[in-house]
Amino acid sequence: MKFDTAYSLSLEEKLSIYDVRELNFDETTAFDSDKERFLCPNDECRAAFAPSNGLTTFNAKNVNYLRTPHFKNTPGTRHIDGCRYASHKAGTAESEDEREESFPSEFVLTRRQYQHKTPVSGPEGVTPQTSQKTPSSHTSTSHNCSDTTPDKTSVFAHPVECYVSNIDNKDKLKGMPLKIGEHTATYWAFFKKIEYLQDNKGLIYWGRIKEIKDYTSSLRIDFEKKVWLDKKPYSVNVYLNKKLIENYRKRKAFLEQVKAAMGNERPLYCFFYGVTPELKQVPSKKKPEQTFGVFSADIENLDHLIIREAPGLES
Numbered sequence: 001m002k003f004d005t006a007y008s009l010s011l012e013e014k015l016s017i018y019d020v021r022e023l024n025f026d027e028t029t030a031f032d033s034d035k036e037r038f039l040c041p042n043d044e045c046r047a048a049f050a051p052s053n054g055l056t057t058f059n060a061k062n063v064n065y066l067r068t069p070h071f072k073n074t075p076g077t078r079h080i081d082g083c084r085y086a087s088h089k090a091g092t093a094e095s096e097d098e099r100e101e102s103f104p105s106e107f108v109l110t111r112r113q114y115q116h117k118t119p120v121s122g123p124e125g126v127t128p129q130t131s132q133k134t135p136s137s138h139t140s141t142s143h144n145c146s147d148t149t150p151d152k153t154s155v156f157a158h159p160v161e162c163y164v165s166n167i168d169n170k171d172k173l174k175g176m177p178l179k180i181g182e183h184t185a186t187y188w189a190f191f192k193k194i195e196y197l198q199d200n201k202g203l204i205y206w207g208r209i210k211e212i213k214d215y216t217s218s219l220r221i222d223f224e225k226k227v228w229l230d231k232k233p234y235s236v237n238v239y240l241n242k243k244l245i246e247n248y249r250k251r252k253a254f255l256e257q258v259k260a261a262m263g264n265e266r267p268l269y270c271f272f273y274g275v276t277p278e279l280k281q282v283p284s285k286k287k288p289e290q291t292f293g294v295f296s297a298d299i300e301n302l303d304h305l306i307i308r309e310a311p312g313l314e315s
């Protein structure tokens, strides 16, 4: 049985596994999912047991993962009768874990604020922030607190995993709605191969990475596929400003992704949202008096860019 959400004892709210990954990689937050306690998201079920009746995580800390991250029962986890998170069969097939089945209907562009309600260390008692605490799971900052599928996410990896792990099921992707900003489309329509970026602006573009070049003040991700315009092929790339990376709260994890891509041992893909590469004229290296055209964009928000393996995308 895999769980789309779990209740975090220290944060006193329900988190998706992608929220947990965000917290693990966030260098500004002291959070380690191995030391946290996650409980059944079903309120009634959770209330019936002691807080020691916990769940475990899968792929919560792997920067580069292939199999879909999730929460799962430990061999000793108990649930009340009728809890939808109870395992029905022993030895459930591993294949059940291979795809993301909880499709958020909205990708929220502002980052979710996670507040540690229980001080990690320090004296017993009340810290100033806890006075703002509202009871149980109805804080205004959390997006959704039902015990079913989380409806919204602010973690880009979540819709990307929905797409990648279900790529062999086009009908499913064509049937699932996704809202980003003012736009609503299906998962299928929102994800656009980089070579077709001229079809529409404001989508999630993706493509296989050809190489990543390291310049003085930026990294440049070059895509393998080219964009065709007036019967001519143009290269596509995105620039990542190094200052943006230096100040990124998930810097270490991000650089690990980049390093893997530069080593280029396996095919890697880049997904991004927020900018649409446009045709620009840049000076030629060999003949600076000449220019050539390239589709290019500057990434503005690293939260909305992912480099990952994605087997099955090109079959």
Ligand SMILES: [Zn+2]
Pocket (backbone or CB within 6 Å): 040, 041, 042, 045, 046, 078, 079, 080, 083, 084, 085, 086
């Ligand atoms: Zn339960």
